[in-house]
Amino acid sequence: xxxxxxxxxxxxxxxxxxxxxxxxxxxxxxxxxxxxxxxxxxxxxxxxxxxxxxxxxxxxxxxxxxxxxxxxxxxxxxxxxxxxxxxxxxxxxxxxxxxxxxxxxxxxxxxxxxxxxxxxxxxxxxxxxxxxxxxxxxxxxxxxxxxxxxxxxxxxxxxxxxxxxxxxxxxxxxxxxxxxxxxxxxxxxxxxxxxxxxxxxxxxxxxxxxxxxxxxxxxxxxxxxxxxxxxxxxxxxxxxxxxxxxxxxxxxxxxxxxxxxxxxxxxxxxxxxxxxxxxxxxxxxxxxxxxxxxxxxxxxxxxxxxxxxxxxxxxxxxxxxxxxxxxxxxxxxxxxxxxxxxxxxxxxxxxxxxxxxxxxxxxxxxxx
Numbered sequence: 001x002x003x004x005x006x007x008x009x010x011x012x013x014x015x016x017x018x019x020x021x022x023x024x025x026x027x028x029x030x031x032x033x034x035x036x037x038x039x040x041x042x043x044x045x046x047x048x049x050x051x052x053x054x055x056x057x058x059x060x061x062x063x064x065x066x067x068x069x070x071x072x073x074x075x076x077x078x079x080x081x082x083x084x085x086x087x088x089x090x091x092x093x094x095x096x097x098x099x100x101x102x103x104x105x106x107x108x109x110x111x112x113x114x115x116x117x118x119x120x121x122x123x124x125x126x127x128x129x130x131x132x133x134x135x136x137x138x139x140x141x142x143x144x145x146x147x148x149x150x151x152x153x154x155x156x157x158x159x160x161x162x163x164x165x166x167x168x169x170x171x172x173x174x175x176x177x178x179x180x181x182x183x184x185x186x187x188x189x190x191x192x193x194x195x196x197x198x199x200x201x202x203x204x205x206x207x208x209x210x211x212x213x214x215x216x217x218x219x220x221x222x223x224x225x226x227x228x229x230x231x232x233x234x235x236x237x238x239x240x241x242x243x244x245x246x247x248x249x250x251x252x253x254x255x256x257x258x259x260x261x262x263x264x265x266x267x268x269x270x271x272x273x274x275x276x277x278x279x280x281x282x283x284x285x286x287x288x289x290x291x292x293x294x295x296x297x298x299x300x301x302x303x304x305x306x307x308x309x310x311x312x313x314x315x316x317x318x319x320x321x322x323x324x325x326x327x328x329x330x331x332x333x334x335x336x337x338x339x340x341x342x343x344x345x346x347x348x349x350x351x352x353x354x355x356x357x358x359x360x361x362x363x364x365x366x367x368x
Contacts, residue, residue, distance in 0.1 A: 029109075031128045031152030035229075039118035040161040040183060041072060042154045043233050044128060045108035049150075054080070054109065056357075059093035063114075067126050067154075072113040072163075074256045075236040077218075080109075082357040083278065083348045084254040094348070095256060098359040107218065111234055113163075116156065125155040158229045160184030162221065167313075168237035169217035169259070169284055171367045172210045180206040180221055180233070188226040193219055215367070217259045237284040237344075239315025247276055247319040249350045255280025255317045261342035263366045267358035268334045269349050277320040277328050279335070280346035283310035285368045291339045293323065298332045310343070317346075342368035 032045040046059075057080065074084045074093065082095035093110065129151035162182040172178065180191070183204050191198035191206055195214035200207040206223065219235045236259070245251075261284055271277060283289045293306040304324040308316065320328040335358075337345050347358035 028148040028150075030150040032108075032232075033152045034154045035157045036116060036154070036161040036231075037158060037184065038116050038120040038124075038156050039069075041113055041115050041163040043162070044112045044114065044152070044154065045232075045234070046110040046112075047108050054078075055097055057093070057095045057109070059091070059110065061091040061093075063089060063091060064126055065089050067117060067120065067124070068114045069117045070115040071254070072115055073111075073236070073238040074113075074254055075108075075111045075234070075259075076256050077107060077109050077259065079258045079260065079360075079362075080256075081258045081346045081360050082256045083280070083346065083355065084256055085252055085355070086254065087252045092355075093256070094355045094357050096357040096359055097258075098361065107220075108234060111236070113238075114154070116154070120156045122157050123155065125153050128152045128154065158184070159227075160186075160223065160225055160229050160231055162223065162231050162233040164238055165216070165219075165221065165233065165235040167216065167284075167286060168235050169215070169368075170237075170286075171213065171215055173213050174210055176210045178208050178210070178216060178235075180208065180223065182206075182231075184225070184229075185223070186225045186227075190224045190226065192222045195219070237282065237313070239282045239284075240311075240313045242310075242314055242316050245278070245318045245322060247278075247322065249276040250278045250317065250319055253278060253317060253348075253350075255282070255315065255346040257282050257284075257344040257346055258360070260362065261344050261366050261368050262362040262364055263340070263342060264336070264338040264363040265345050265360050266334055266336045266363060267345075267347045267360050268332065269347060269356070269358050270332045271320075271328050271330055271349060272351060273330055275349050275351035277347065277349050278317055279320060279323055280315065280317040280344075280348075281308060281310065281337075282315040282344040283313060284344055285342055286312045287341060288312065289339050289341045289343050291337055291343050291345075294336045295320075295324065295329065296334050296336065297329050303329045303333060338364075342366040 028049040034042040036042045079097040080095040085092040196208040199209040295304040349356040
């Protein structure tokens with residue numbers, strides 16, 4: 001088996017109390033093993049092997065640009081939101097939440113969808129491993145967790161892959177359908193998705209029919225072609241990108257949205273003259289949405305307003321100045337967002353090499 005240089009990932013996790021109990025002193029993480037053809041898509045999963053309430057996670061990765069062609073999407077579990085920064089062979093991920101969940105086993109804390117380069121030979125492999133030297137897990141008292149990691153890999157091989165699910169999320173009723181996009185599917189394909197059944201098969205597309213009302217976000221989809229090839233993919237909305245920010249500080253930054261959506265949300269930050277605030281907005285629905293933004297200063301007075309319309313599935317990530325048409329306030333302030341239909345939001349402040357992710361408070365959670 002051919003091997004390339006490894007993909008090394010450094011994670012920093014901070015845990016909190018869950019339901020008044022102290023979190024056990026230890027964290028165990030497993031990285032998935034993926035087998036996909038060249039010029040296809042692998043969804044790498046970072047899994048907790050036991051429940052842990054997480055309020056912050058930081059990830060750094062060095063990836064082999066001769067193996068990976070493009071990062072297509074990043075997703076996180078529960079209420080975690082944040083940003084991924086992709087730049088010259090490195091990936092940095094910063095996530096945060098105010099409401100930690102005791103994430104259950106069997107569901108990824110993070111998924112990373114990556115496209116492999118064309119022309120790679122069968123057997124070419126990139127190991128995926130945690131960099132223990134640069135990672136840290138802290139308990140609520142600030143004491144480091146014991147570390148236990150099972151590394152994974154991405155290997156070139158097989159004939160089938162899953163690249164996306166359309167729609168990626170939302171509430172579906174009985175009789176609705178969703179598509180699993182990819183390649184190498186055969187007439188012998190078998191597919192499993194809780195609450196749905198495989199209805200039709202095409203070489204690049206599987207159609208599932210919903211049996212009973214279900215929330216598609218986070219649904220585990222497994223396809224098997226009967227030739228010892230099994231592919232697992234977790235559904236999440238992957239927005240259609242609009243024009244990127246022109247601010248150099250936000251170049252290569254990708255917003256990472258939570259599994260949920262809202263009709264109204266708020267978050268607080270503390271800006272400085274040298275910092276840049278990035279605001280990510282996504283429309284996970286199949287209709288249009290107009291989002292109204294308001295910035296309030298430290299005494300609660302409106303310092304600026306903005307309005308942005310997004311088409312079905314569209315996502316933007318822009319600086320405060322680009323959205324509001326003015327410089328952001330200096331010092332503590334809050335941003336409120338509201339709309340008549342569901343949307344998702346991320347806020348993060350960039351200053352030098354530091355990234356501070358704002359905790360989003362969904363004032364009015366919504367299904368979509």
